[in-house]
Amino acid sequence: MTRRLIQTLIVTGALLLLSGCGGEKYRLSFEHAGFEAPKEMYAPGERVKVTYNLIGTDTDYTFYSDDVEFKQDYDPKQGYILRFVMPDHDVTLGVNSYSSMTYLPEPGMDPDPENIWGTKIPDDGSGERWFCPECGTENDGQYCSSCGMERPE
Numbered sequence: 303m304t305r306r307l308i309q310t311l312i313v314t315g316a317l318l319l320l321s322g323c324g325g326e327k328y329r330l331s332f333e334h335a336g337f338e339a340p341k342e343m344y345a346p347g348e349r350v351k352v353t354y355n356l357i358g359t360d361t362d363y364t365f366y367s368d369d370v371e372f373k374q375d376y377d378p379k380q381g382y383i384l385r386f387v388m389p390d391h392d393v394t395l396g397v398n399s400y401s402s403m404t405y406l407p408e409p410g411m412d413p414d415p416e417n418i419w420g421t422k423i424p425d426d427g428s429g430e431r432w433f434c435p436e437c438g439t440e441n442d443g444q445y446c447s448s449c450g451m452e453r454p455e
């Protein structure tokens with residue numbers, strides 16, 4: 303009887319440890335640099351405060367997480383502040399940043415300045431026509447076809 307009670311107490315205690323105070327903890331991780339959190343591991347239900355201070359001027363930031371809903375604040379001294387209550391699973395936070403002033407092309411897109419208006423500049427490989435200052439011959443090569451003088455810049 304007494305022994306059974308002790309066993310029950312041990313089992314109950316173990317369950318409490320697992321489900322709550324100081325037992326299982328979940329990891330807070332970040333997809334990008336710039337986030338700061340006081341701890342890496344949190345117990346479920348624990349309040350978490352994350353700051354983000356990698357802030358450039360004229361840059362907009364959008365924070366996201368698939369794992370948790372958070373509240374977002376901004377403090378001029380600390381930067382962005384994200385607050386949430388730790389769920390019973392790992393949480394990953396990320397940020398999208400883009401400049402609100404200049405257009406940044408997608409990586410991998412190679413902007414072609416010659417084709418920006420959709421017009422094709424003819425390129426015959428030898429450049430445009432020029433008149434030789436020495437003999438007056440019209441040329442389209444690198445050297446004058448008549449006297450051999452190099453094309454002036």
Ligand SMILES: [Zn+2]
Pocket residue numbers: 434435436437438439446447448449450451
């Ligand atoms: Zn010439």
